[in-house]
Amino acid sequence: MLDLLLGSALWLGPALAPLVALLLLLVGSWPRAAVAFAALPALLVALFAPTGTVDLPWLLLGTRVGLDETGRIFLIFTASLWLAAGIHGWSYLHEDRRRATFFAFFNTAMAGNFGVVLAQDAVSFYVFFALMSFASYGLVVHTRSPDAFHAGRVYIVLVIAGELALFVAIVLWMNLSGSIYFSDFIASSTAAPTRDWAIAATLIALGIKVGAVPLHVWLPLAHPAAPTPASAVLSGAMIKAGLLGWLRFLPLGTAAPGWGHTMIMLGLTAVFGGALIGALQREPKSALAYSSISQMGFITVLLGVALSAPEAAPAAGLAAALYAFHHAFAKALLFLGVSMLGVASRLARGAVAGGMVLPALALAGAPLTSGAVAKAELKAVVIAAGWKSVALPLSLAAAATTLVMLRTLYLARHASSPGAHAPNWGMWAGWWLLVIGCAGPIWFFAQAPVDLGISFGELANAVWPIGLGLALALAGRRLQWSVDRLSLPPGDLLLLLLRAWRGANFASAVRRALPKPDLLSPRPGLALRMGLSRAEAVLSEAEVVLARRAGLAVLLVAAVILLAIS
Amino acid sequence: MTADAAALDILLAVLLVFLVWRLLTLSDLFKATILFIVFGLLLSLAWVRLRAPDVALAEAAIGSGVTGALVLDALRRLGAHGAVDEARPLRLNLARLSGGLLVACLGAILLWSVLSLPAGWRGLSAEAMAAMPHSGVTNPVTASLLNFRSHDTLLEIAVLMLAVLGVWTLDAEPKPSAEPAGPILDLLVRILLPLMVVVAGYLLWAGGHAPGGAFQGAAVLAAGGILLHLARPFYLGNHVIIRLVIGFGFAVFLAIGVMLVVGGGRFLEFPSRHAGTLILVVEAAATISIALILLALFVGNVREGAGRDAP
Amino acid sequence: MTTAAWMEALLAAPLAGAVIALISGRRAAALVGVVTAFATAAASIALAFAVSRSGVLRYAVGGWGRPLGIDLYVDGLAAVMVAITGVVGACISVCAAGYFAPKPTHADLPSDKHDRAWLYWPLWLMLWGGMNALYLSADLFNIYVTQELIGLSGIGLIALAGGSAISAALRYLLLALAGSLLYIVGVELLYAGYATLDLQQLRDRIDANPSTFAAAALMTAGLLAKSALFPLHFWLPPAHGHAPVPVSAALSALVIKTGFYLVVRLWLHVLPGLAWAHLATLLGVLGAAAVFWGGVQALMQERLKMMVAYSTVAQVGYLFMLFPVASVPEALPGALLLAASHAAAKAALFMCAGSVLAVYGHDRIRSINGIGTRMPLTAVAFALSGISLIGLPPSGGFAGKWLLISAAFAAGAWWWAAIIVLGGLLSAVYLLRALAFAFLEPPIAGFGRAPWGMEATSLVLAFIAVGLNFAARPLSELLNAGAG
Amino acid sequence: MTGAWIPLAAVGTPLLTGIVIFLLADWRVALRTALNLSGAFVKLVLVAVMLRGVANGYDYSVRVAIVPGLDIVLITDALALLFLTLSAGLWALTTIYAVGYLENAPHRSRFFGFFSLCIVATTGIALAGNLFTLFVFYEILTLVTYPLVIHRGTREALAAGRVYLRYTLAGGAVLLFAVAWSHALAGPHDFVAGGYLRELGTDQRLSLTLLFGALIAGFGVKAALFPLHGWLPAAMVAPAPVSALLHAVAVVKAGAFAIIRVVYDVFGVEFAEALGVLGPLAVLSAFTILYGSLRALAQDELKKRLAYSTVSQVSYIVLGVAVLGPLSTIGALVHLVNQGLMKITLFLSAGNLAETLGVHHVHEMNGVGRRMPLTMAAFTIGALGMIGVPPTAGFVTKIYLGTGAAEAGQWWVIVILAASSLLNACYFLPILYSAWFQPQTAPWPHEHGTGFDAKATLLVPVLFSAAFALGVGLFADTPVSPLEWAKLISQREFGYAR
């Protein structure tokens, strides 16, 4: 009993805390600010709680929550990001009259996100995932601008699609394994014909959240549309929920080479496509969003490798978690920086700019950054799994990342976010928290007793793509390629789709296609009425004739009766 | 059976059929009605030939007499316009053809039934004869009517009452133009009326042992009333006296029937010792009622001052 | 008291009441009528109990016995019919006491007729007595006389309404007379063949020869004309539609059933020796045709009373669907239950129409908005009796139809079941079409009041019609008591 | 059994309430309300007693003979109680709601009288122990709901009532025929888990198939299966509590419940499968699901949209029945309750909007979330549940239907479920979007009062039902939840069938 209570408190509490904190919004002035710290329990649990699981059979269809090592990594960065974004956001939005609304959605999404990390069964995962996804809609459309609504619409459509796919995936996995617990999923038969369908559904369902090509179209629209703190968690934390889902659902450790290859191809496409399109953006946040697509492409490749080579799966899982960790802090820091850079005072601007270079470098994989470690780990796994051919493109991708980072910094410098105000203490606090998170690993690695094994070769390996990127950027500048002229609006594939659909609004198409009155609802039409009155005339006439021939009728009946009985 | 008797029968039969044919095809309904009365009288003859004098009397008095008078009276009220039927019954069309065929088939079957009857057909005559000593009367027809099948007769009197009630429910009719009674009619009434009352009384009394009985007597009585009405039109209305007299016969009959039950017997079970008396009482009461009923039917629902003119 | 005593009472009481009412005239007729009605109704019910307790009884009127005398005979079938007549008759009497009250309270009877309204009572009691006599009789010719009694009193009652009821009454009279004559021809043929008029003796003596066939055919045709089975129904709607309300109720609810009863008696109890399977089918087909014909006609009527009258045409059709499945034991109870609930429901419906007529001054279906608000009792009665007529559960109509349908299935003839079901739908269409207007807002202001007792009586009858749902079991027991 | 009076009392309580209410004058508000509520409460208590008893293995069956061999039978198996509990609970809610909704409306006694009778019929259907009893109460239900549908008395309402009757009576006629036929085939027989017609074997395949078709056609009218659904949107002219009752509790559920009885307890699901009738039924219901959703998309009138949504949703139940297997059975059964809770929430919320703001159409709903946050919150829960968003009630259903379909190898059903959810989202999310994220663009059509949200009598039932709709999903596996009952029933069905 005690275990149960303790377990619930430890492993379900973090997810519930943000929801409980919402109650604070109802009360008076100062305690409301505590809403911003709703992620603190999660962080504490992530850092100090033991691993383990607890079963709550009465909840949903039999809930199992708990913490495992992968979950811990995810929870650490997720909670940190939400905490930083919360603190930052509370101050960032202090003039916004919809701040309470914002935090309602923010905390709900936060709860969902933590729940996703802590869930150990498919159903509660699904519940928290939905909670997170739907609540995020409120973040995306927070500004209520047409752009935001457009982005929101695209977002929600894909959320729904993702939910459906996830539903299908869960149903199929449950059918395959006979259980709703992730721990049983792996054991499910590899021979079952539906396994492929299950994997496909999983890839689609969570790929939407991850921003995997070609399901990424919502991401460059939605992430920038949200207020910056929300963008930070969307791009930094929530995007990883999809990744975690992959880790949880996919049968890593069993072979699915076809799917592995597909994922590698799509991942590489995302890596390069995302970066290049990102480099052609006009909005810093759009560029960052594309960068996220690109970065998640790395992880997609990693998981693809794991699926095609089962023995690499454990290492790949760890590498993916590490990469996610690194990307989360870096991307969140960049987003916050974007909102602060344009409006900060000169002195502060330096600090912010400096703060932004750090994650930019990390993303590009510069030595000594978290990115370098993560990338090294990633490449090691890829190479170990026998995918040497992929290693080179991955290195090259760093050049593309450098490009997009440069572009971002360039745009951020010149961007002015309308309505933004000078950073106040809360914003700084959140920002610093992320800086620590971003730089911390460096410190951690520097202190590490083990040899990091950073050889020159590896160093060079890490640096040359950055150099290439810089060179490309400089060359472009020299050649006066006007990025502005070449720029692509965010949304790429979606735009094509939308163009195709324009003028053929779906709803109105449906409306046109279906007959207006119900096919079968009876409308006693004019024809029927006329028919009735005609029938009436005929019948009345018949009765008159009968009456006139009354005797004959009687005799006829008698005759017929006689015939019938004789 | 002698040949001339047979010839008479055949002649009578043919005549009857011919009359029927004529009266149904004549366009003048007045003539047709006269033929109908003649037909009724000839029918009485036929009943006599069939050894049914009671029926013959009833036919003459009621079937021909009263009905004829009623029809003539109705015709008079319909006037010249209403008395003409322009239909031509012989003009054939499909309906008539099929009707004719059906009727012909019916006739064939009925004829077959008549002809196929075994020669020794007895009916219930033996049973009736055996029961006669207990019936209280000696005329088997009276016994049948008022004892064996008294239930029928009770209801029959009810039917008579109903006819009057039915006539009373109708709106009053316009008074027919009062014609002064001729002196001959007046004389006839003066002579005939007492005679008719006597004849009626005789018929009633005779009913017990000879042809006659309540219905015949009542018909004669009613005929007297009709004559009187023709000579000096009067209107009956539905005063309490009239109602009492009309209901009297039926009430007495029913009361006796019920009394017999109360006395421990069955409904209408006349004890054979008192059967004759009871039957006579019933017949007497019935005669008065039936006479008035028939008269009321003839007089109709015409009241002085209450008449409404036809549109 | 014994079965015999109740039989005597049932014969004598209404007739005595009639003659007393006749003699006592305008002032006391209604009182006499209502008292007699209740006494007769009580006797009817008592007879049913007596029969169910002690079985069938043959009673020789006058003590002669068949074949010379006239026998009365009561079995379950007769007792059921008498009981139906008794209960519904009592209700109709109560309704009539208000309707034919000396003071003019209603719109459809011209005021100059009020001084003749009391004639209703002797006529109605005669009618009732005639029906009792008919049901209890075991003699072919006696039955003829009772039919005439019924016919003449019915015609007199219809004529009470005057106006266009006169020609309707005349038509009815001619047809009834023609039917009676055909019947008499049949009686003659049977007497010629078997020298008896007693039903039971005929049953024992009957054999198949042309004149028997002819007799059966002629009698049946005559009876069908009187029970208004399609296509001999044409006289019914004008007559029942134009008669005064209690009269319509009595005719439609009760009188029609006499013809049906006689056909049942004839074919199930007297002539089963004849091979009549084809006839049974024929009657069923005519019944089915009646169901549809009457239903469609009812749907097209503009006047409530006419609609109800045509509904009778349809309902008679159901009864005749008994014959093709009569070999199944459930069929007869089913048909009788249907007859009983139809009697109650139809009487109730006519009274509802009468109430509407009295309150609104007309009975055009399209303009009776809001009777549900103005006359809730009537609306409820209408709805309940409609439910029974349609055959929706719980109602006597439902139980009856259910039994008939079961019988149809048991006889392997599902199509009769289908027809019964479809016919129920058809009746739903026309009844609910009318009923819907009851709820239409805003209510039209009426300008009269329903005669006292009419609304209440219609409600009682409607409840009876619904409550008959639970009568199936006692009814079959009563019928079995009759058979045993 | 000594407890036999309890089911009779369960039927009798609303009956008595209804009759007494009919006799009350319209202005006796307090007395009527007290009667209504005490009736509802007594019924809840009775249901609770029975629930406890049945869980402990008591049997409360009652048998009343109508004709020799033809009985009215009331049984209290788990399935009966599932439906009964739903009806009892929602009766209470809807009654409270209706009291508030119909304040000062005319003909209230009539309304509440029929309302109670409606519950009588529903209770009867729930407890019916044989096909005949089921049919009888089913027909009674038709009759007593008709006055509710045409309660407003407008010509439009009458037309709708006509449509309603046309469908239901035709269905009833088919049913009468079918029930009688079943008696002819197998004699009167009580419901038996696993079915009793299977004793006939598949030799009579044709007639049994036709019988199945006739029964489904008859019950399918109320369950609004595809070609027979036309009455449902038309019946939307009725007052909101009626719509709620029609859609959530009484009518459509009665149809669906009856279909469950037919498949499980008359034919037996495995025998039905052997006859090959489940496949067509599944296809039909799947088509209905999609058709209803597509139609709902095109509706601007809120209640009409909800009505078509019902058409679609009720077919989930039928679909679950038609897919062979314990899991889909659970899905079907639990949806019986879940759909009821969600739909009643939606309808009551819609009623609140109409009553408080005069909002009847989707295009009038811009910004309504700010004006009536609680109502719209309830609506949102209902709508998300309809889509199947976890952790609402609808999600539980879909999971079970989906896994059931997978279990049976009917993969296409999963596609149907997904497609339907998508369509549900397409017609519900725009509503939520306008309500929550759009500013008010036009004055409310008929605003009554300026208080917070709707008045309490309207609001409380909505919130309760919303809480239930959420709760049965969130706490799906608690011991007393509908899901557990559904599992019990499914176990029973498949336990016996094997």
Next chain:
Amino acid sequence: MTTPIVYASAGVAMLCIALFGFLTARHVLRRILALNIVGSGVFMMLVALAARPDPPDPIPHALVMTGIVVGVCVTALALALLRRMFADEGSARLPEDREFG
């Protein structure tokens, strides 16, 4: 034995002719006459039947007498109705027969 047969046959003939007359007639008065004659035809068959044994069977006689009386009642009522209808509507035919010749 020939007398009864002769009259019975005449009765049959009367019955059939009158029945045909009833079928074809439109004027109510003639129809009433026709039905009366149909009745007479039946009665003649009955009485002819009764005349076969010796002494004659009294039962058919009783039946016929009852029939005659009932007949006159019906005729009287029919005539009264006819007069009423003629007074009200100006025609001696039933409504359905009025427009035809």
